[in-house]
Amino acid sequence: MWSHTHLSPEALRQKIKDGSVTFGGNKKLKIYGRLNCGSxxxxxxxxxxxxKDETEAQNLGYRPCGHCMRLAYLKWVRHKKITLFSIHFCYRKNTQNDVIFLDRTYIKSKQK
Structure with missing residues (x-):
């Protein structure tokens, strides 16, 4: 991952040209998308x-942009809803150590 403030315009153009930069993102919002996205x-x-690629962004905890990567974004939303449902179900089913179990499930799901 490269920060825009640490790259000169020439260095950035060269990285895009040689393919070492293919996606851009917002580090505060943790969203990534295509370089030509209006957002x-x-x-x-x-x-x-x-x-460099989509995998790098996902591994760092970024989610797909809802504008330029609509299908990947919808897939991410679907996965998030299923994960949240699983956490809620586990929390309700396990009454003795529910908070610990909920935290473990949540941490495990966030790492994916």
Missing amino acids: GKRMKKQNRVFF
Whole structure:
């Protein structure tokens, strides 16, 4: 991951040209998307970061952009809803140590 403030315009153009930068993201909102996304172009320079690929962004906890990556975003939302349902179900089913079990399930799901 590269921060926009730490790259010169020439270095950034070169990284895009040689393929070492393919996605951009917002480090405060933890959202990533395509480099040509209108939402990404409007963000502040100090919040902008760049990734080599989608896997790198996801591994760092970023979610897909709802504008330029609609299908990936909908898949992420669906997975999040299923995970939240699983946490709620586990919490209700396990009454003796529910808080510990809930925390473990939540931490485990956030790492994916």
